[in-house]
Amino acid sequence: MNHFVIAVMFFIACIWSNPAYAKWIEASSDHFIIYANKNEKTVRKFAERLELFHAALAYGRTNVLAKPSPSNRVTIFVVGSEGKVQKLARFGGRNIGGFYLPRAGATVAFVPELRKASNKFQNSPEQILFHEYAHHFMYGITDYSYPRWFSEGFAEFYSTVRFEKDGNVGLGLPAAHRAYELGRATDVPLIELLNTKKYLANKRKGYDNFYGKSWLLYHYLTFNPTRRKQFREYQLRLTNGSNEEEAAEVFGDIGQLAKDLGVYRRNRKWSYFSRPRAELKIGQITTRQLRSGEAKMMPVIMRSKRGVTREQAIELLPQAQEIAAGFPNDPAVQAALAEAEFDAGNNAAAIAAADRALVKDPRHINALIQKGYALAALAKDSEEPEIDWKAVRRQFVKANKVENDHPIPLLYYYRSYRDAGAEIPEIAVRGLERALEFAPFDSSLRWMVANQHAQDRRYDHAIQILRPLAFSPHRSKQSQLAEQLLEQFEEKRDADGQPQASN
Structure with missing residues (x-):
C-alpha cells in the first residue's frame, strides 16, 4: 500500500508540542476509538463519519463480522503533522500520510490531521484512512485473499466516499x-x-x-x-x-x-452508489477529555502502541516512569507504565504497575493483559513452572471474563500451554480458533492456527487458514513460505486420504 505501511519496528524519536499540557479528546464508538488533540466537536464528527463509512460498507451484506469487543476496535491516533507520522513510521520517507498496523486486540492507525483534501485531486489523511479501513473491513467479510489489483481496487473504490448534504453516503465516486x-x-x-x-x-x-x-x-x-x-x-x-x-x-x-x-x-x-442515511444505523458515540495524567502519558502510549524493540523501550522508559510517578492512582497511567516496563524487560515492575492500576479499576483490560504478559515471561524461567503457568492462565481467564470477545486472552491462554511444553487441551485450541474469528487480519495469529491444525493432522483446516497468507497480493518471504507449507499440507492431506473440503 503506497501511503500506509505495515512496517517493522524502528526507534521512534518524536518531538511533541507541549504534550504535558495538551487537552486530548477520546471519542469512542462501536468500531473505533480515536485520540486527538482537537476540540470535542471535531473529534465527534470524525467518529460519526467513520461509523457511517462502516455502515455504508456493510449495507446489504450478510457476512459482516459482529461488533468487536472494546479492545479489538481500530484505535486511531491523530498526531498533528505528517512529520510526526513519518517519525513514528520510520519507513517510506515523505510518501507516508499515515499508517495502519493490523494486530489482534491492538489494531492501530496513525494519521496527521482530521481533514479532507483541499481539492479533489489530493489524497487527504481522511481518505487514506478510509482506504485502509476498507482493507480492514474486507478481512472480515472473506477468508480468501484476492489478487493484489482486486484488493487495492476495492480499497480505492470505497476510499472516495462522500457524505452528502442530505445525510446519504456516496460510495464508488471517481478517484x-x-x-x-x-x-x-x-x-x-x-x-x-x-x-x-x-x-x-x-x-x-x-x-x-x-x-x-x-x-x-x-x-x-x-x-x-x-x-x-x-x-x-x-x-x-x-x-x-x-x-x-x-x-x-x-x-x-x-x-x-x-x-x-x-x-x-x-x-x-x-x-456511484448512494446509501440512504435512514438505513445506516450507527451506535452511540461518546467523548471525554482525557485526565491530566492520561494526556501527559499520550506520547508514551502512542510509541508503545506503535511497537518498540527492547532497546527502544529502555530509552522510552524513564519518560514513562517520570510521568507515572506523579499519577500513582490513575489506572490508565499505571497500565501504560506497566506496558512500558514489560517492553523494557522489567517484568516484576510491570506487575507492580499493573496491580496499582487494578486496585483502582479491577476491570482495566490493558492492566490485566500487561500483567499476564509479565507473568508469562517470568514463568518461562521459573523454578516452579507448573505453578507459575497456572497463574498465567488464571490471569488471562480474568481478562477473558472482562472482555469475552477479546482475542488476546484467548491467544495467550493457548500459548501458556504451548510455551510451557505441555499438552494443549481442546478448550485452548478452540479458544485460539475463536481468536482468529475476532481478528482475521492478524497474520501471526493465522500462522499459529494453521500450524496447530497441521499438528493435529487436520490438514484441510490448516490449508483453509493458511491460504490467505499464501495468496497474499503483497509478495514476501512470509507468503512464499506459506505457499511451500500449503503444498506440504495438501500432500499430507492426500496421503492420509482426507476428503477435500468444498468451498
Missing part, C-alpha cells in the same frame, strides 16, 4: 486523486494487472499506474451491466480455488477488455 497517475505514470498492461506474479516479475522501477488502474478496472466491472456478471463469476472462481489466470478467463479476450477499459476511462459521467 480524481488518481487522475495524474492514470495519465502520466508508467502504464501497467492489463494482462499483468490481472496476474500478481506477472506484475511483480515485470515491475518497472519508479512510479506506475497500478493503483489508479486497479481502481478503474474495479469501477468498470462494478457498473458495466455486462461485465458485472463476469465480475461476479470471476470472484466465484477465485473463492472456489481457481488461480488468477484461470479466473480471468471469464472476461474473455483480455485485449478487448483493455480496449473497453480505455474507452471507459474517458467517461465524463460516472456512476
Whole structure:
C-alpha cells in the first residue's frame, strides 16, 4: 500500500508540542476509538463519519463480522503533522500520510490531521484512512485473499466516499486523486494487472499506474451491466480455488477488455452508489477529555502502541516512569507504565504497575493483559513452572471474563500451554480458533492456527487458514513460505486420504 505501511519496528524519536499540557479528546464508538488533540466537536464528527463509512460498507451484506469487543476496535491516533507520522513510521520517507498496523486486540492507525483534501485531486489523511479501513473491513467479510489489483481496487473504490448534504453516503465516486497517475505514470498492461506474479516479475522501477488502474478496472466491472456478471463469476472462481489466470478467463479476450477499459476511462459521467442515511444505523458515540495524567502519558502510549524493540523501550522508559510517578492512582497511567516496563524487560515492575492500576479499576483490560504478559515471561524461567503457568492462565481467564470477545486472552491462554511444553487441551485450541474469528487480519495469529491444525493432522483446516497468507497480493518471504507449507499440507492431506473440503 503506497501511503500506509505495515512496517517493522524502528526507534521512534518524536518531538511533541507541549504534550504535558495538551487537552486530548477520546471519542469512542462501536468500531473505533480515536485520540486527538482537537476540540470535542471535531473529534465527534470524525467518529460519526467513520461509523457511517462502516455502515455504508456493510449495507446489504450478510457476512459482516459482529461488533468487536472494546479492545479489538481500530484505535486511531491523530498526531498533528505528517512529520510526526513519518517519525513514528520510520519507513517510506515523505510518501507516508499515515499508517495502519493490523494486530489482534491492538489494531492501530496513525494519521496527521482530521481533514479532507483541499481539492479533489489530493489524497487527504481522511481518505487514506478510509482506504485502509476498507482493507480492514474486507478481512472480515472473506477468508480468501484476492489478487493484489482486486484488493487495492476495492480499497480505492470505497476510499472516495462522500457524505452528502442530505445525510446519504456516496460510495464508488471517481478517484480524481488518481487522475495524474492514470495519465502520466508508467502504464501497467492489463494482462499483468490481472496476474500478481506477472506484475511483480515485470515491475518497472519508479512510479506506475497500478493503483489508479486497479481502481478503474474495479469501477468498470462494478457498473458495466455486462461485465458485472463476469465480475461476479470471476470472484466465484477465485473463492472456489481457481488461480488468477484461470479466473480471468471469464472476461474473455483480455485485449478487448483493455480496449473497453480505455474507452471507459474517458467517461465524463460516472456512476456511484448512494446509501440512504435512514438505513445506516450507527451506535452511540461518546467523548471525554482525557485526565491530566492520561494526556501527559499520550506520547508514551502512542510509541508503545506503535511497537518498540527492547532497546527502544529502555530509552522510552524513564519518560514513562517520570510521568507515572506523579499519577500513582490513575489506572490508565499505571497500565501504560506497566506496558512500558514489560517492553523494557522489567517484568516484576510491570506487575507492580499493573496491580496499582487494578486496585483502582479491577476491570482495566490493558492492566490485566500487561500483567499476564509479565507473568508469562517470568514463568518461562521459573523454578516452579507448573505453578507459575497456572497463574498465567488464571490471569488471562480474568481478562477473558472482562472482555469475552477479546482475542488476546484467548491467544495467550493457548500459548501458556504451548510455551510451557505441555499438552494443549481442546478448550485452548478452540479458544485460539475463536481468536482468529475476532481478528482475521492478524497474520501471526493465522500462522499459529494453521500450524496447530497441521499438528493435529487436520490438514484441510490448516490449508483453509493458511491460504490467505499464501495468496497474499503483497509478495514476501512470509507468503512464499506459506505457499511451500500449503503444498506440504495438501500432500499430507492426500496421503492420509482426507476428503477435500468444498468451498
